[in-house]
Amino acid sequence: MYLSNPQRIKKVLLHLANRPFDLPFYLKNSLGSQSPLDLQLPWWSLSSIRYVEKKIPDSLKVFEWGSGGSTLFLGKNFHSVKSIEHDTKWFEEVNLKVSQSRLASIQLRLAEINLANQEAFENCAYLKALDHEVDFVVVDGEDHFGPDSTWSARTSCFQKAQKFISKGGIILVDDSWRYPEIRNLSKAKNIEIHEGIGPCRAGVTSTDLHFY
DSSP: OOOOHHHHHHHHHHHHHHOGGGHHHIIIIISSSOOHHHHTOOSSOHHHHHHHHHHSOTTSEEEEESOSHHHHHHHHHOSEEEEEEOOHHHHHHHHHHHHHHTOTTEEEEEOOOOOSSHHHHHTSHHHHTOOSOEEEEEEOSOOOOOTTOSOOHHHHHHHHHHHHEEEEEEEEETTGGGOHHHHHHOOOSEEEEEEEEETTEEEEEEEEEEEO
16 A cells, blocks of 8 residues: 555554454465465455455356466366466466466466557457456456556456456455545445455555455
């Protein structure tokens, strides 16, 4: 979050004071040197990871923008996962991990991205990779978004996802604190905001689940 270091530390301490059972995870997986890809975990909030792992049926068809530890996590928990990546070097690293994991559920695809402006992004292969109905969409991946940005790729991805989400489906938006407009655009029946610590991040984040 866009906070000063003292504010960030205070927020973490408050979270751990209210959820002391998260402390072992925080010490082991949030402050260590491993990456989410090493841990085979998403870079989401911990409570959203636990929710997806324990409460979402493994039969759902998953589509993901932005690959990494989340791809392997999803591959372990769902029968069908299509993940879209734009960075060639990162694609090769993730693809190696996928091959080593022998998870047949994962389809990892490389697609061109154009972040020059909103119109260019909405016409690139990365966004257009979602062209069929799915049950669970993960809005993550590259955005180049900051406090002075006038548009966000993830907002465009979310709007695209709403066109293809199945009845009863779920859209997950990572780092949702950056994109308050997404909650206003959502046509979901219910939105759950999971704020807290997560793997490989010293501070806190928020991950939203939109239920349709």
